[in-house]
Amino acid sequence: MMASDGDSQNRVGVRGGPFMPGEFIFQRSLLLVGLLLAASVVPVLSVETPAMIDYVNHLARMHLLVDAAAGRPNPAYEIDWGLYPNLAVDLIVPVVARFVSVETAARLFLLVSQTLVVSGAIALELKVRGRHHLSGFAALIALYSLPFLWGLMNWEFGCGVALWAIVFWIHFREGPWLFLVVLHTFFFIVLFFAHLFALGIYGLTIGCYEASQIRGYRQAARTFVAMVSPAVAAYLFLMGSGGAPEQPVLTWWFGLKLMWPLLVMNCYNIALSIALGVSIAGLLVFLGYNRILGLTRPAVFIGSGFLIVYLLMPARLFGGAYADVRLIPAIMLILPAFLTVHWPSAAVRSVAALLAVSIILINVTNVASIWSAYRSDYAEIIASFRLLRANSTILVARSDVEVGRINAPMFYAPTLAVHYAAAFVPSLYTLSGQQPVRKSTSKSAFEIEDALDYLPTTISQLNSASAGGTVPSHVRAWRTDYDYLYIVGEQPASIPDRLTRMMHGRRFSLYAIDK
Template sequence: MNVPAPLTAEDFVARGTRSDRLVATVVFALLAVGSLLPTLLVPIPAMGDYVNHLARMYLLSEMGATDANPYYEAAWAFYPNLAMDLVVPRMARLFGTETATRLFLLVSQILIVGGALALEWVVKRRVHLAGFAALMLLYCLPLSWGFINFECGLGIALCGIAAYLAVGDQPAPVRFGVNAAFVVLLFASHLFALGVYGATLGLHELWRAFDRKCPARDVALRFLTLAAPAVASLVIMRLTAGSVGSEGTFWSLDHKLLWPFFIMNGYSMAVSGASAIVLMAALYVAARCSMLKLAPAGIWIATGFALLYLALPPRLFDTAFADIRVLPAVALILPAFCSLSLPGRRWTMAALVIVGGITLANLGLVLDVWLSYRLEYSAVIESFEHVDRGSRILIGTSAEGEDPPFQDLTRFPVYYAPTLAVHYANAFVSNLFTETGKQPIQVRAELRRLAVPNGGPVPIRLLRAIAEGRTTEPEETAAVRTWYRDYDYLYLVGPATANPLPDLLEELDGSGRFVLYKIRHTSRACD
């Protein structure tokens, strides 16, 4: 009779390790399913820019139809910001525009998580940290605000970095082919995502050259292999009259030190700050106790992105929040270059509690905001019944302060909801995103002067001052200089207030977050 050998201490450790991995896998799977639920549960995700992009998808999907909106026309060129514009109208033929746009968002979220996992697998041959990091950041500030093309591009960039590193030691033609394919794909998707991809691989190549003491000729060849497709894409863009946006670029150090605390959640600065502080404290303890270590390549990448974050202007090529997009990008990349060794089950459970708690706190707030906007978006769509087809609509805001409204970011998702009138009422909406170099839709020449720069709602204080003749007319207000004559309806988004111009505006519909006014046309400003 064979007697089984007694279990050794190493056997108990191995069993404990396998058990901990199983628990971590189950927790990750549950958090992943939960993190995708908001996109599956609501017809229109409550993200600030999302509804504006949805309105553009309607226009592109209906372009050429007999009942197409008469105020807009296609303006295709090789813009580095076309991910959803190329994909969604084709998907819309099968699923409808609203569903196709939401499916595009869902695929983008899956790309973020899957790309982070793929990168970690290529670097470490195991998945350990990246998936949890991706779930914590899935509704971070730039992603939950509806920067959809950037989100999709960032997911593709993560996959591209993983693919290039996987063939990093292959012959130059293989590396060139993989890199060229992803550069073209990323260039068409989003310029900033291409920048993340290029910066990561460039920094990795610098580390590789330094670590292996590679000959200068080999280093130059590898960098040429990386850069050539991007340069060729820029040349093609110029030859085809494409562009990367306007010249509105300004640099400021304001908030650079605060954004890392406010990046975790796009709806509450308090939840974001608390999550960031808890996470930073946990990382500090793990690093101080030598449980968390960053590989040399990761140190190069972290340092490079830190400098890039400080150097980038908040507005680049008239694209807002350029610098903060670096933060989720580097937070998704670095886990692949980190190693975490927890000394026991209690530490593992504590880590899962922290990660799960942050993820669930963000997810709970997202679900609360998104579900509350189901009725709000329905109310906006129903309000279009009061709008004559073919009308001209202006969006204003009753709120004072910044856009987005940082004092209460749960108001932001309604800011662009009235742009859906371009579909439901065949209307002209001055706040639709139609900037050359970013979107392949533009206003027809006869109304182009009414397009509001950057699409943001116009403060009611400015509209009131113009109507009462109490303001100068700088260039940036050209679209609303005579708004009381040029437009038929005004949507006022933000906190409910009394009619700001009762002699000029007639209230037709509204809810707690918007009011629809009909403009009583007059040939002169109000007294």
Template sequence: MIDYVNHLARMHVLVDAAAGRSNTAYVVDSRLYPNLAVDIIVPWLAQLVGVETATRLFLLASQTLVVTGAIALEIVVRGRHQLSGFAALTALYSLPFLWGLLNFEFGCGVALWAIAVWIRYRDGRWQAQIALHTIFVVVLFVSHLFGLGIYGLTIGCYEASRIAGYRQAARTLAVMGFPVVALYVYLIWSGGAIGKPVFDWWFIFKLVWPLLVMNGYNLSLSIALALTIAALLLFLGYNRVFGLTRPAILIGSGFLVAYLLMPTRLFDSAYSEVRLIPAIMTILPAFLTVSWPSRSVQSVAALVAVTIILVNAASIASVWSAYRSDYAEMIESFHLLPPGSTILIARSDGSGGVDTPMFYAPTLAAHYANAFVPSLYNVSGPIKKAPSKSRFEIEDSRDYLPTPISQLNSASGGGPAPAHVRGWRTDYDYLYVVGDQTVSIPDHLTIMMGSRRFSLYSIGK
């Protein structure tokens, strides 16, 4: 996955620092950030099983939370499980999860359980409701702010569908809002941050994301799966399998409005509206009524759903397994780097799709070679660049991706380029080119290791 490897590199740096093996190019800055689930859980778990296994277990736990949380929500709402498990498994390798946004996936799973608990205890003792709500708000706030937003949007729409008067509305709003306001005040007081105030709207993508969201490696397969899901929904609608409840209408409308209004980049966090798609896929089925007209209709629906799930999972597994030898070669290449080296990652301008799992692989050099890689992702997190590396600060989160070769050539000629790239020939010791290896490489580079998915070059001074 794209960001997974970057998270893994950061986990290594955190664990190394705790063990007294600090990489002097980075400093640990422990503050409250609304994006810390993996940074809290994995270093602790790594003491028992190692960093790589701990990170895999965190991913597995996140996926388990998503699927079981969707099922639990449907059982709480309708008293039985019929749809939500299928829907959650269908969404499990959608783009936001496939990109390796680990904290978001964990937060989404926790949010599903939190919604289920809210509905289960909403009519119970108010003390228990406040206590449980506060616990989930704190966990979600620390895990990922977007998970808290999904939770708040869903229970807000649910409560709006059941409103009985102004007094009840005021009490519910106070219960929902107080712990969030308290945490935000503490965040500001402690010097933490949500992210940079960057907001970009790319409205044209809102029309195509539903087609692109199902598979990040194969565009044709993603479109085919999305169209198959649409056909399945039309088939079920024609057979009047689903019924809309008032909560389903309000929750669906709330998510649609949020999807249309939300910036593509929110607090410099990219693809914000895309994250709403797997969220609504795992939430909305719980609030639908289901009535199967015949066993044959039910069997056809189950067969199509299982086929979608298995085809997508097989596609993802084939890509992941194909990269095992490439990651092994990448780690072997780190032995060629002197400790303290400064590394830049580049790619061809057209790289994407199946090239993306290599985009952040060289960031692992921060652990294996004690190197400095400025694109080791640290936005709103506990790892910061050391003051001596301040000139390598990346201002736009999109520039954490490998630098296109065209930007390197532009910078060499004095043309426009991100600040951390402008002096790349003198500022960096080594260059990794990941992805497409047929690209034309800039002059004055000496190849040290070549592979089918990456090459390592020494930069001539």
């Protein structure tokens, strides 16, 4: 049901008093969310290296930055700082690593990001509605969804900051215009350096929110100027500084758009993801059947805006991939704050809470078990680095039949050799305009042009390269260019010849390439 305009104004809090969290009545639901958050961070606290796909790649880069600052640079890479976007982890983790290990600093960054996401969602609902009903539960359901579980560290941190930025925008939007511009510019800059997509989430949300609140052309023009001015300045800066990707990549995978709502809930197990997605749909049907949820005008505008952008958003946007699926957890974090909630009875509320808690704990338990299982695998591959010659070159490959996602967290584990063996691994992320690490001039022939080619090379590509077929440039002469080959994930029944196996682990094998 749609709330009336008067009801929307009173309950959405557009003209609410000062934002003081202490003024809100403590609710049992917040205590439950706090306990669930404590349970949700147990996986991060219980392992040294979270088994997230991109996390390990970022961790290897953090080691490079810390090593270089300590006077132990890897000769295969150059540190090249610039005013690029997407630098949150690069700016924060090396500073924290002055006091703790790099692994601990990276996990602290992840914990802060998760806390920002959950607290930001709750703060948004408290600001908009004055009470907590849904946002904490929705945020915890999304906390280990696929985009976050991939280990997109800058994106998760930026998403948390964006939620808090939306809270402050709504609170101060009726205040002095100049102060709003300054505050908006501050958050714009923070989000710019955190992650561009998080900046887009922030802009889309406040844009849709303001569209729902327009009361005249003068107000609309003033708000438009306040919102757009930093964006214009940032665009001009990017064009002049070289921070933007040189060759934008825009690719649509329309078939996945209908599937993502079922595949988004778990990165490791498709069946579990579908089951959780169906459970969430069942929870929403239950809430709708009991007429618990209602739409406000801002909810309609924000929900419609996200839906339109999701349908139009390319899967690959500039250098990144899977851009559209990130909108799903984003809307899960934002939209609940703008819904009206009317519980018909305590029993109905308890049933809804039980369903939400079950979804959260099932996913967290699955994540904890997988991360725990990977501890020995990461320890084993780190031990394998002692078998490598210093300053060697390493290629990472995988079987062509590697379709299960359970082995994906191993894909980038060999990049840790850049720290432990001073090796060169071309699949370490060195994306132009995004990371402050570059391949050295002597390694320019190994540059990767397509971001998807950072994934492990398939065995069929290795065989095709040996036969003179078309393959990514860094693979063409792999037999002569590389000293070692790691095959991660499922071990293929047959491998290329002229390889000598040096070590075999549960999720990888190390081979010396016979010259």
